[in-house]
Amino acid sequence: MEWIERAPAKINLTLDVLYRRADDYHELEMIMSSVDLADYLTFTPLEEDKIEVFTNKAFLPVDQRNHVYQIIKLVKERYNIREGMLVEIEKKIPVAAGLGGGSTDAAAALRALNRIWELNLSVQEMIELGMQVGTDVPYSIVGGTAFVSGRGEIVTPINPMPSCWVVLAKPRISVSTKTVFRALEVERLDYIPKSRIVADAIEIGDYKGMADNLSNALEAVTFERHPKLRQLSERMERYGMDGVTMSGSGPTIIGFSQNYSRAKRVYNSLRGFCEEVYITRTLK
Numbered sequence: 001m002e003w004i005e006r007a008p009a010k011i012n013l014t015l016d017v018l019y020r021r022a023d024d025y026h027e028l029e030m031i032m033s034s035v036d037l038a039d040y041l042t043f044t045p046l047e048e049d050k051i052e053v054f055t056n057k058a059f060l061p062v063d064q065r066n067h068v069y070q071i072i073k074l075v076k077e078r079y080n081i082r083e084g085m086l087v088e089i090e091k092k093i094p095v096a097a098g099l100g101g102g103s104t105d106a107a108a109a110l111r112a113l114n115r116i117w118e119l120n121l122s123v124q125e126m127i128e129l130g131m132q133v134g135t136d137v138p139y140s141i142v143g144g145t146a147f148v149s150g151r152g153e154i155v156t157p158i159n160p161m162p163s164c165w166v167v168l169a170k171p172r173i174s175v176s177t178k179t180v181f182r183a184l185e186v187e188r189l190d191y192i193p194k195s196r197i198v199a200d201a202i203e204i205g206d207y208k209g210m211a212d213n214l215s216n217a218l219e220a221v222t223f224e225r226h227p228k229l230r231q232l233s234e235r236m237e238r239y240g241m242d243g244v245t246m247s248g249s250g251p252t253i254i255g256f257s258q259n260y261s262r263a264k265r266v267y268n269s270l271r272g273f274c275e276e277v278y279i280t281r282t283l284k
C-alpha cells in the first residue's frame, strides 16, 4: 500500500533575531505561513529493514544527508521499528531558497510515519523529534499561520493571514543559513522587532497593517552579499506589491497583493529577471 503526503512551502512574514544564545543558536520571533506550493511524498512500507529515498532532483542527496532519511532513521531507532520504508519525493519547492523545503518534507515524513506505523505521537512529541533535524520542522508539523519563537520549537497558531496572492522570486543565488547567522552582528541591529505587530494585525484581519510591517533581520546581511536581491526587492515594491520581504535567510523575495491582475503582472515582469518565479496563494 502507498501513502501520499503533501508538504507545503513556508514563507516568513517576519524574522526577528532577539539575541545570540549560549549554545550559538539565536533566539528568534517569526510569523510564518504556508503557501500553495508543495512537494509530494509517497511512502511505501517495506518488509526488509532498510531506508530508501528517491527524488526527481538529481542534485539532492538521498542518503543520511536527506532530512526525510534522517527522520525515518530517528523514528526507527526511537521506537525500535524493524520494518523498512521507501519514499519518493516529488520536489516542487525550490531548494535552499528560504522556503523551508527540507523541513516541510521532514514534517510530512513524521506525519506519515505516525499514521503508517500507528505510533500515536502527539504534536509535541513530533516537534521534539523534528527539532533534531531542523529549525523549521516544528513549524511545518503545525503549519498554517503561526507565531514561532525560541530556536524555532515554540509554535503558537494564530488566525490565518488575510487572504492574498504571494509572488515568490528566487534568483540563481545560493545562501548558507549558517553563514548568514554567523555574519549577523545582533547587538548592532538597528531595527524594531515586528513579529508581535504583524501577529496583532493578522488577529484582527488587518491586511494593510500586516503588509506594512513585513520585515526580516537577516535581509541586511544577505542583501550586502548579494546586491541583486536588494534590486529585486525594490523592483517588486516599484511594481506595486503591497508589501515585500525576504523569506528565511533568502534568497527568495516575496511580495503580497490582494489584486490578482497586479500580482500576475509582477510575476510576468520578473520572469526574465529571475531564475524561478511563482504566483501562489496563502493556505488556511
Ligand SMILES: C[C@](O)(CO)[C@H](O)COP(=O)(O)OP(=O)(O)OC[C@H]1O[C@@H](n2ccc(N)nc2=O)[C@H](O)[C@@H]1O
Pocket: 012, 015, 024, 025, 026, 027, 028, 098, 103, 133, 134, 135, 136, 137, 150, 151, 152, 177, 178, 181, 182, 247, 248, 249
Ligand atoms: C532562518 C530560517 O529559515 C527561518 O525560518 C530557519 O531558522 C533556518 O532553518 P534550517 O535551514 O532548518 O536551519 P538549521 O539547519 O536548524 O540551522 C542552520 C544554522 O542556522 C543558524 N541558526 C538557526 C536557527 C536559530 N534559531 N539560530 C541560528 O543561529 C545556526 O548556525 C544553524 O547551524
Ligand SMILES: Nc1ncnc2c1ncn2[C@@H]1O[C@H](COP(=O)(O)OP(=O)(O)OP(=O)(O)O)[C@@H](O)[C@H]1O
Pocket: 060, 061, 065, 066, 067, 068, 089, 094, 095, 096, 097, 098, 099, 100, 101, 102, 103, 105, 106, 136, 177, 248, 249, 250
Ligand atoms: N528533502 C530535502 N529537500 C530539500 N533539501 C534537502 C532535503 N534534504 C536535505 N536537504 C538539504 O538541505 C539544504 C537546505 O535545503 P532547503 O530547501 O531545506 O533550504 P531552505 O529552503 O533554505 O530552508 P530554510 O528556509 O529552512 O532555511 C540543501 O542544501 C539540501 O541539500
